[in-house]
Amino acid sequence: MRRHHFLHFGYGALFGWLAWCAVQSAHNGAPWVCSAFVAGSGLVLVALIREGELERALRREAVRAERESRRHPADAGAAVAAVALAGWCCDAWAATAGAEHGPACRHRRPKDNAA
Structure with missing residues (x-):
C-alpha cells in the first residue's frame, strides 16, 4: 500500500471515531461536546x-x-x-575556427610589432 493510502485510512478512522464520539455525546446530553466533535470531524473531512x-x-x-x-x-x-553558441567568445573566432578573435573580444591578444 502506498503512503497516501495509509494517510487516507487514518483520516477515515479518525473521522469515524470523532463522529461516534459526537453521537455518544449527543445521547448523553452534552451538546457543547457534541458540537466540538462535529467540528473536529468536519476538519478531518x-x-x-x-x-x-x-x-x-x-x-x-x-x-x-x-x-x-x-x-x-x-x-x-x-x-x-544554444550550448555551442554559448561556447563561442566572438563571431570572428567561430568563422576562423579559433584562429582569430574579433576587435571587441575579451580573448583577443595584441599583435606583436616585432616584424
Missing part, C-alpha cells in the same frame, strides 16, 4: 479532501515533468545549438 487534491496535483505535475523531459528532436537540436 476537509483535510482528507485537501490531501486528495494535493495527491492529484502532484501526479499531474509528475506527468507534466515527464512529458517535458521527452522533448521533440527539434527542441533537442536547438538546445545543442
